[in-house]
Amino acid sequence: MTVVSLACVAVLLATAVVGMAAGRHPAGRPLVYGLGLVATVVAFGSAVAAMVAPPAAASEVVLPLGLPWLGAHFRIDALSAFFLAVVNLGAAFACLYGLGYGRHEEAPHRVLPFLPAFLAGMNLVVMAADAFGFLLSWEFMSLASWALVLAHHRDPENGHAGYVYLVMASFGTLALLLTLGLLAGPDGGYAFAAMRGVEREAGMATLVLVLALIGAGSKAGLVPLHVWLPLAHPAAPSHVSALMSGVMTKVAIYGFVRIVFDLLGPSPWWSGMVVLAIGGASAVLGVLYALMQTDLKRLLAYSTIENVGIVFVALGLALAFRSNGMALAAALAFTAALLHVLNHSLFKSLLFFGAGAVLSATHERNVERLGGLIHRMPATSALFLVGCVAISALPPLNGFVSEWLAFQAVLQSPELPQWGLRIMVPAVGGLLALAAALAGACFVRAFGITFLGRPRSAAAEAAHEVDRLSIAAMAGLGVLCLLAGILPGTLIDALAPAAELAVGGRMPAQQAVDWLTIVPIAESRSSYNGLLVFLFIAASASLAVLAIHRFASRAVRRAPAWDCGFPVPSPDTQYTAGSFAQPIRRVFASMAFRARERVEMPPPGDPRPARLTVEMHDPVWDWLYAPVAAAVGWIADRMNRLQFLTIRRYLGMVFLSLVGLLMVIALWP
Incomplete structure (x- = not known):
């Protein structure tokens, strides 16, 4: 399986070269996306085969690359096979979507060379089995995605997003470099096999955990390392945004899981508390940030922070249970984390594809200028609604299952x-419940303001449905969201080898339970049957429609909707995104965003309109990053004087530096 996956990576790298050569040619787009689709489908099939029938000993391939005495090690085990499946499933749908959406791309020569390279980088990160290969692949993935963020570099906001992303990516890579250096130790065992099973002091294990959280968390979008994510994800083309939000963040989660659960070994019980606290804060703050947005793609980017927080809450629970020898509870929490990784990849890709369809049809991302699209884009609106229901964790779709399993793990905390x-743990469970409720409100707002009501602009009035390939990609993801929600037992059993590798336990086999029911612990505690829920909802809705149309009235009648006393059919009489979020903003935003409302009410007789101005700030940016940026700018201005020194002063500085280094070496113990 490893050889097949590496061959697919080679095809993707060759496709990147093709994209560089044919980026401006009309045939370049279908050729690049077509080759990418084939390569990722084959890689997905290989990963699924490794999950379903894992070999007794994971095969390892060593290539004569990288460090001369080490080579490049690549290996697929149960954990990497799952993440490879997630990466390539999302990549395959992105390539399919790009076949249609790419027709609207203004600068295809800035996308086609880097998209296959980005996909190859993510695959290599998951397969790497040594520190050098992992870090090289990680940086390759980061640089390729940075180039995609700057595809529309003439927009000043995109340039700023690319700069912030590059700085944060470099900072995260530095943290991972230190992490793997500490794991390798003074002997330089850079292969992952040499790092496993090594006993480490408590202080060293703590430092590795913190650095892994910083390095992987900065790429995943954990608070307070999230500042790049809502800037970079909306700046990229929509199918790239889906990959960055739905797939690349999962590669970051893989990096954390590989280091903390596999390479680091046993960890103290309080390490779970650290991960729980960061995950819970990310879940709540992420969805609160999303609720305040009017940019549709930025809203989706912020909601990624929430879902990554949910994953880290489950991982924190798994760490806590594993450190106390509770293998079954740890397996439950870890399975919930992995299942939410897959589910978020599916419904977030679907939602970004839907946002891309809206953008290509209207050239608008501001939801305040949309509305009424359900009549002009019925297929897109229906599929976007599926994604909204799934991300809101409502049954019978997949988002409910993984969050329900996470709550089942929370209920094991009294032991x-x-x-x-x-x-x-119960406090963080309350944060999860709050985040789930706010997510429901967020996506009721997103769908309602975007697709319902009357058009608020000429662009929304003239919108039309997108191409069939884009709709096919969204429909495929929608079907998978439904299947993962009504048949979760198959996925849970497929994740058992990965859970056993990471936490030393697995959930009970779900395939043996009748009626496709899932039972996390025991039937006396809890169970869930997504298929029965789906059938009940479908039957109830069908009976309600039949009863209304057959018995409530003899014919379908059309009448004007209640206009709340405003007979003028103007979009100005509708709810806006700001008015929908106002109650929640007044409850939370003064503390979370330092929100300030300013009302300008003209005196009686003045014809000027009244105005409500809302100012919000990101406290993390204002209190953490802005002072650091100001300090770096101040130091750079002072250091700028060094370029105007004389030769004599330069030689003096070199001499003093050499003397200082020699003193350090002499005094080093």
Whole structure:
């Protein structure tokens, strides 16, 4: 399987070269996306085969690349096979979507060379089995995605987004470099096999955990390392945004899981508290940020922070349970994390594809200038609604299953021996419940303001449905969201080898349970049957429609909707995105965003309109990043004087530097 996956990576790299040569040619787009689709489908099939029938010993391929004495090690085990399946499934749908959406791309020569390279980089990160190969692939993935963020570089906002993303990516790579250096130790065992099973001091394990959280968390979008994500994801083309939000963040989660659960070995119980706290804060703040947005793609980007937070909450639970020897509870929490990784990849890609369809049809991302699209884009609106229901964790779609499993893991906290965890886990469970409720409100707002009501602009009035290939990609993801929601037992059983590798336990086999029911712990505690829920909803809705149309009235009648006392059919009489979010903003935003409302009410007789101005700030940016940026700018201005020194002063500085280095070497113990 490893050889097949590496061959697919080679095809993707060759496709990147083709994209560079044929980026401006009309045949370049179908050729690049077609080759990418074939390569990722084959790689997905290989990964699924490795998950369904994992070999007794994971095969490892060593290539004569990288460090001369080490080579490049690539290996697929149960954990990497799952993440490879997630990466290539999302990549295949992105390539299919790009075949249609790419027709609207203004600068295809800036996308086609880097998209296959981006896909190859993500595959290599997941397969890498040594520190050098992992870091090289990680940086390759980051640089390729940075180039895609700057595809529309003439927009000043996109240039700023690319700059912030590059700085944060470099910072995260530095943290991972230090992490793997500490794991390798003074002997320089850079292969992952040499890092496993090594006993480490508590202080060293703590430092590795913190650095892994910083390095992987900065790429995943954890608070407070999230500042690049809402800038970079909306700046990229929509199918690239889907890959960055739905897939690349999962590669970052893989990096954290590989380091903390596999390479680091046993961790203290309080490490779970650290991960739980960061995950819970990310979940709530992410969805609150999303609720305040009027840019549709930025809203989706912020909601990624929420879902990554949910994954890290489940991973924190798995760490806490594993450190206390509770293998079954740890397997439950870890399976919930992996299942949410897959589910978020599906419905977030679907939502970004829907946002791309809206953008290509209207050239608008501001939801305040949309509305009424359900009549002009019925297929897109229906599929976007599926994504909204799934991300809101409503049954019978897939988002509900993984969050329900996470709550089942939270309910195991009374069995933990530490009082700190007993208190903290239910508190974080409350944050998860709050995040789920706010997510429902967020996507009711997103769908309602974008697709319902009357058009608020001429662009929305003239919108039309997108091409069939884009609709096919969205429809495929919608079907998978439904299947993963009504048949989760198959996925849970497929994740069992990965859970056993990471936490030393697995959930009970779900295929043996009758009626496709899933039972996380025992039937006496809880169970869920997505298929029965789906059939009940379908039957109830069908009976309601039949009863209304057959018995409530003899004919379908059309009448004007209640206009709330405003007979003028103007879009100005509708709810706006700002008015929908106002109650939540007044409850949370003064603390979370330092929101300030200013009302300008002209005196009686003045014909000027009244105005409500809302100012919001990101406290993380204002309190953490802005002072650092100002300090770096101040230091750079002072250091700029060095370029105007004389030769004599330069030689003096070199001499003093050499003396200082020699003193350090002499005093080094």
